[in-house]
Amino acid sequence: MTDATAPVPDAVLRETTAPGVLRAAAATWPTRSALEAATRHWTFAELWTDVQATARAFHALGLTAGERIAIWAPNQPEWIFAALGAQCLGAALVPLNTRLKGREAADILRRSRVRVLVTVEPFLGTDYPALLAGEALPDLRQMVRLPVPEGHATSTPAPLTANLPPLLDWNTFLASGAGVAPSIVDAAMDAIDASDVADILFTSGTTGSPKGVVCTHGQNTRSFRAWATAVDLRPGDRYLIVNPFFHAFGYKSGWLVCLLQGATALPMAVFDAGEVMRRIVADRITVLPGPPTIFQSLLAHPDRSHYDLSSLRVAVTGAASVPPVLIQRMRDELGFSTVLTGYGLTESTGLVSMCRIGDSVERVATTCGVPIPGVEVRLVAADGGDALPDAPGELWVRGFNVMQGYLDDAAATAEAIDADGWLHTGDIAVRDAAGYLRITDRMKDMYICGGFNCYPAEIERLMSTHPAMAQVAVFGVPDERLGEVGRAVVVLRPSTHCTAPELIAWCRAEMANYKVPREVLFVDSLPVNAAGKVTKFQLKAWQAEEHS
16 A cells, blocks of 8 residues: 655665665565566565675676666566666666667667676567677677566577677576675675766667767656656555656656655556556556556557556656647546656656646646756747747756766767756747746657657668668658657659558668658658758648648
């Protein structure tokens, strides 16, 4: 049961690193449920024991402070063990999107110089190590394979190719740390603090080239304590984590906030609306954040009336436009007493602003709240001055939550963060008299498909490698289910032929599926300006006329 009155003890609040928070939580709530899977449950004390064992195993592999591990796997308990175990030693976490193809994942592994890759047995038809066949990975020295999440059958993995390092199964990996003294992990933890790097999440940032966003433990713990306070996450809450762990939504405002607040994390590896409702009933779920798509799927499910969803209390959504009617239906039909939205970007540790409990349906749906404590925002007009009240301007952010920078990219960092410490988000916003922000446009042309950021420049770069491609322009168009989907407008090379289904199929083989355009249109030429750059606003207007 949740405890609405008991505050989080000072011993937990004082901790500024993720493993430190867990250690304090284990001492504070040793018998409280921390993590639950289908047939296995961990108290906070048991979770801490397993994380320490994982840290000893990483030490046995030679992992040291300042090095990096990557995790390429779906939501499951071992993901958390691996992340925290590596962080205990002062290593940084590099999460990999499970939808990436081999070329995309290898690029991140190379540029972040990952030493250990933690992946999974073949899952949903994908053998992740096999995707890396033939890729140059000079810094990768070890792979560890997690068991497949409970309830998901697996297949036999393919033999490793010569370019890949040795692979240990999870149990063999853990056994390798049996001879490592616990004092070694204790000493490593004592040497890390709030200023040490916790993770490097890759994003396209302000251009289409993926960049590693460097954030510290202190930024994470401070930001998401603010998030937990804003949404009224309580000790004993039961949080079904559908958002993927490789994303800040499932990691930082997912299992990390559970540690910070003494809540129970219940990971879900694959979203299925019927299974979510079954879990809500069986596991007495009280907290369920996610993009609007998740709640629209629950509302549309034909068997919804058969489930008692009355345990639900808190929903947090965003990551796409949210119609007011959805917020109202989430309250009226799904039973949430609290529905909130917020805004953040990877470069701001995942969080800038949050709505407040008690805000109206209209405010929750049409704004992204007010800045969290310790964070400043500016709206900057085209002339470089502050935008007038209720007038649009580029949203700038300054505060403890602004990233340390882009990994090994001083030029891009300087472009994103000015000399006064302001992060230029590239998003256009307006601010009302009460200080609430509303995002109205995206300078960087990003769109959001089913909760995932899609960067047209990156998709265009990938599509340009197709042998029939002369030019391509990608942009987002509204979609009732996913919020937005990609539309590609293509000019083919002379004497070549390619159909829309063929090109879409090629894209599905070459990039993560949320990046794949859902529609391909062929034209003889693209509109360009005097500098030869494609003028997408003209293209969008023309497309709107053609399809009106």
